Amino acid sequence: xxxxxxxxxxxxxxxxxxxxxxxxxKMIMQSVTALRNRDIQSSKEILELDKEVNxxxxxxxxxxxxxIATQQPMAYxxxxxxxxxxxxxxxERMGDYAKGIAHINIRMGDTPLVKxxxxxxxxxxxxxxxxxxxxxxFLHEDEQAAKAIPREDDEVDALxxxxxxxxxxxxxxxxxxxxxxxxLLWAAHNLERVADRVTNxxxxxxxxxxxxxxxxxxxDDEFRAL
Amino acid sequence: MTAIxxxxxxxxxxxxxxxxxxxxxxxxxxxxxxxxxxxAMLLTLLVDVVIDGLPWLRPQLFTEFPSRFPEKSGLRxxxxxxxxxxxxxxxMVIPIGVGAGIYxxxxxxxxxxxxxxEINIANLAGVPSIIYGLLGLGLFVRGLGLGRSLIAGxxxxxxxxxxxxxxxxREAIRAVPRSIRLAALALxxxxxxxxxxxxxxxxxxxxxxxxxxxxxxxxxxxxPLITIGALTYIAFDLRGPLDIFTVLPIQIFNWVSLxxxxxxxxxxxxxxxxxxxxxxMNALAIWLRNRLFIRW
Amino acid sequence: xxxxxxxxxxxxxxxLYYGNFLAVADVNIKIRRHQITAIIGPSGCxxxxxxxxxxxxxxxxxxxxxxxEILFNNENIYDPSIDPVEVRxxxxxxxxxxxxxPKSIYENIAWGLRINGxxxxxxxxxxxxxxxxxxxxxxxxxxxxxxQSGLSLSGGxxxxxxxARTIAVRPEVILMDEPASALDPIATLRIEELMQELKKxxxxxxxxxxxxxxxxxxxxxxxxxxRNHEDRSGTVIEFDRTEVIFTNPRDKRTQDYVTGRFx
Numbered sequence: 001x002x003x004x005x006x007x008x009x010x011x012x013x014x015x016x017x018x019x020x021x022x023x024x025x026k027m028i029m030q031s032v033t034a035l036r037n038r039d040i041q042s043s044k045e046i047l048e049l050d051k052e053v054n055x056x057x058x059x060x061x062x063x064x065x066x067x068i069a070t071q072q073p074m075a076y077x078x079x080x081x082x083x084x085x086x087x088x089x090x091x092e093r094m095g096d097y098a099k100g101i102a103h104i105n106i107r108m109g110d111t112p113l114v115k116x117x118x119x120x121x122x123x124x125x126x127x128x129x130x131x132x133x134x135x136x137x138f139l140h141e142d143e144q145a146a147k148a149i150p151r152e153d154d155e156v157d158a159l160x161x162x163x164x165x166x167x168x169x170x171x172x173x174x175x176x177x178x179x180x181x182x183x184l185l186w187a188a189h190n191l192e193r194v195a196d197r198v199t200n201x202x203x204x205x206x207x208x209x210x211x212x213x214x215x216x217x218x219x220d221d222e223f224r225a226l
Numbered sequence: 227m228t229a230i231x232x233x234x235x236x237x238x239x240x241x242x243x244x245x246x247x248x249x250x251x252x253x254x255x256x257x258x259x260x261x262x263x264x265x266a267m268l269l270t271l272l273v274d275v276v277i278d279g280l281p282w283l284r285p286q287l288f289t290e291f292p293s294r295f296p297e298k299s300g301l302r303x304x305x306x307x308x309x310x311x312x313x314x315x316x317x318m319v320i321p322i323g324v325g326a327g328i329y330x331x332x333x334x335x336x337x338x339x340x341x342x343x344e345i346n347i348a349n350l351a352g353v354p355s356i357i358y359g360l361l362g363l364g365l366f367v368r369g370l371g372l373g374r375s376l377i378a379g380x381x382x383x384x385x386x387x388x389x390x391x392x393x394x395x396r397e398a399i400r401a402v403p404r405s406i407r408l409a410a411l412a413l414x415x416x417x418x419x420x421x422x423x424x425x426x427x428x429x430x431x432x433x434x435x436x437x438x439x440x441x442x443x444x445x446x447x448x449x450p451l452i453t454i455g456a457l458t459y460i461a462f463d464l465r466g467p468l469d470i471f472t473v474l475p476i477q478i479f480n481w482v483s484l485x486x487x488x489x490x491x492x493x494x495x496x497x498x499x500x501x502x503x504x505x506x507m508n509a510l511a512i513w514l515r516n517r518l519f520i521r522w
Numbered sequence: 523x524x525x526x527x528x529x530x531x532x533x534x535x536x537x538l539y540y541g542n543f544l545a546v547a548d549v550n551i552k553i554r555r556h557q558i559t560a561i562i563g564p565s566g567c568x569x570x571x572x573x574x575x576x577x578x579x580x581x582x583x584x585x586x587x588x589x590x591e592i593l594f595n596n597e598n599i600y601d602p603s604i605d606p607v608e609v610r611x612x613x614x615x616x617x618x619x620x621x622x623x624p625k626s627i628y629e630n631i632a633w634g635l636r637i638n639g640x641x642x643x644x645x646x647x648x649x650x651x652x653x654x655x656x657x658x659x660x661x662x663x664x665x666x667x668x669x670q671s672g673l674s675l676s677g678g679x680x681x682x683x684x685x686a687r688t689i690a691v692r693p694e695v696i697l698m699d700e701p702a703s704a705l706d707p708i709a710t711l712r713i714e715e716l717m718q719e720l721k722k723x724x725x726x727x728x729x730x731x732x733x734x735x736x737x738x739x740x741x742x743x744x745x746x747x748x749r750n751h752e753d754r755s756g757t758v759i760e761f762d763r764t765e766v767i768f769t770n771p772r773d774k775r776t777q778d779y780v781t782g783r784f785x
Contacts, residue, residue, distance in 0.1 A: 002782055003783060073781070074781050075768060075770065078768070212770075335584075405617060406623060408615075408617060409617065409621045409622075409623065409687075412577065413610070413611065413614065413687065413691055414607055414608065415637050428624060520624045521673075
């Protein structure tokens with residue numbers, strides 16, 4: 001095969017994306033665990049991880065631009081590099097959602113949770129599972145999986161709806177919980193957005209494989225669940 | 227990979243550079259001796275001819291007709307004959323030869339007949355000149371009844387140099403890059419327009435050079451003209467193409483065959499004239515080549 | 523004849539032979555008017571042969587033979603009643619190596635006009651020469667030395683002179699056979715820029731080895747490749763908008779070629 005070096009560089013970039021995704025998954029899971037356990041220290045670690053994610057994202061972006069400039073990629077290669085650029089951005093945003101949850105935990109300080117967390121950890125697990133499989137689909141260019149995963153977004157939306165309704169009942173019963181309930185709602189909303197962004201990763205994977213760039217019809221709109 | 231690199235490293239080279247250089251040097255010296263021999267022979271000839279002939283290079287040599295007395299003899303009729311022979315030969319051979327060359331190179335279909343013609347032209351260029359003399363004798367002198375005339379001689383010379391002109395024309399035309407022909411044709415030119423305005427124009431210096439060299443061969447030819455009967459003692463000016471004639475080499479040959487020493491020296495003077503003529507024609511050809519040739 | 527239809531050239535079941543060797547097989551493509559169409563593909567797949575079929579330059583190779591049709595404004599240029607000389611005036615050609623005539627810059631352009639029957643005055647001829655040189659973006663560089671030999675120009679200038687010479691006789695189509703492969707990168711970009719100007723008035727078909735060049739300059743791209751390794755006949759395996767060929771080609775072989783994984 002011609003262009004062995006270039007092919008290797010592309011593979012390294014794909015691997016770098018998966019690694020970045022793993023850090024982001026860890027951040028998401030840790031942010032929710034820290035919130036449930038009211039572990040401020042753990043949340044502070046996430047802020048550090050976010051810096052790492054940002055750094056890696058710019059490294060990937062830079063490498064992609066260098067390859068575009070020096071290798072004149074065409075067709076599949078070009079689609080892959082464009083997608084890597086996009087996916088790196090998506091992962092960084094997901095990292096920001098985890099950071100948002102960490103901030104919530106830190107700002108809550110000593111305030112107790114309005115209720116024990118049940119559905120929010122489930123949302124985190126589901127989103128991370130989707131993300132993990134989406135990254136595997138991207139790595140192996142599995143078009144079938146990339147088309148199937150976004151459908152699972154409905155489950156996350158359903159959990160979000162459940163959390164929303166539950167928190168509403170708390171608010172109605174005791175309006176003084178408004179701030180604490182709002183914090184949790186915010187955390188749930190961030191997790192719902194993570195799942196939406198997984199859909200974007202899947203879109204890019206499909207684009208890499210067959211060159212069709214089209215929005216997958218899933219509930220990108222967080223209000224549809226309501 | 228490693229196996230290959232290590233085995234490469236194991237090879238040792240016996241350079242023997244000194245021996246190789248020496249061998250080259252020996253060949254170089256051998257070649258130098260060869261060229262020196264040639265030059266030496268030419269110089270001997272020239273010196274010998276110049277010593278004998280120089281005193282005879284005087285105006286009478288050009289103004290007098292041949293005579294029984296060396297002191298009164300000159301090359302007047304021979305020079306006239308040579309010049310006119312060249313003129314008539316050129317008039318006939320240039321259009322025919324160049325035309326044939328252009329046809330063969332630019333227009334002739336590539337088939338067996340063309341190939342046959344091409345091979346034969348190449349062969350004709352190598353035929354001994356005496357054969358042309360015999361042909362001229364049979365065809366022009368007797369067949370067409372032209373007698374021992376200048377025109378019969380010119381026609382014979384035409385036959386002799388025609389293959390040379392055709393071959394040099396073809397070579398000159400072939401030197402014009404194909405890309406130029408394509409450029410012209412791609413503009414919507416016909417083949418004839420392409421040949422006329424480009425191929426012929428750009429190859430003209432080379433064709434001219436070839437023509438001059440062919441003519442310098444013609445001017446030195448003796449055998450075919452003797453064959454057609456031009457060996458004549460002529461003591462009057464040429465009156466026309468149907469007149470009998472002589473040329474420089476024949477006059478020289480004539481003088482050499484006479485017993486008197488004076489005529490031998492006169493012949494040497496004639497040789498000097500002929501040589502100067504030949505060398506200046508060659509010089510003209512070289513000048514043309516250097517000045518007008520297109521560097522693609 | 524519809525001079526305004528979308529397509530200016532169309533090949534129908536085109537087979538091009540050299541002797542018994544089928545060099546280009548079964549090509550059916552339509553060339554759009556006022557667009558630049560690139561022909562790309564590996565060496566020896568018949569790109570130049572196909573290009574030369576469009577103005578019947580192939581016939582200059584004695585053994586060349588053509589089957590099928592090429593419609594130029596809906597008229598078959600291989601019809602026995604058509605004179606190739608007329609075809610070549612209307613479908614001009616620019617070659618790989620700049621090949622100006624060893625005449626003056628002025629004569630390089632004027633000659634084509636004259637042989638095609640231009641009978642105007644000297645000043646009209648001057649104007650046409652100037653126009654052609656301006657259109658080829660060469661006028662400013664040569665206007666003070668029109669009587670100098672075309673061979674005295676630089677390679678890039680020579681090639682633009684060749685383009686000027688071609689457009690002077692007002693063809694409808696310009697065929698370009700790797701027009702920049704003998705030029706340095708700056709001269710190449712100049713030719714490419716010029717092509718974008720020329721496409722307003724002419725249809726351009728360009729053969730190029732340089733895929734980036736095809737991607738940069740062309741609107742449509744024809745991908746040629748050997749059909750198989752037995753008969754070694756080239757054919758057009760994919761013909762589409764250039765952006766499709768270079769971002770999402772349908773054919774796996776095109777994909778491998780444009781990404782450099784061919785062979």
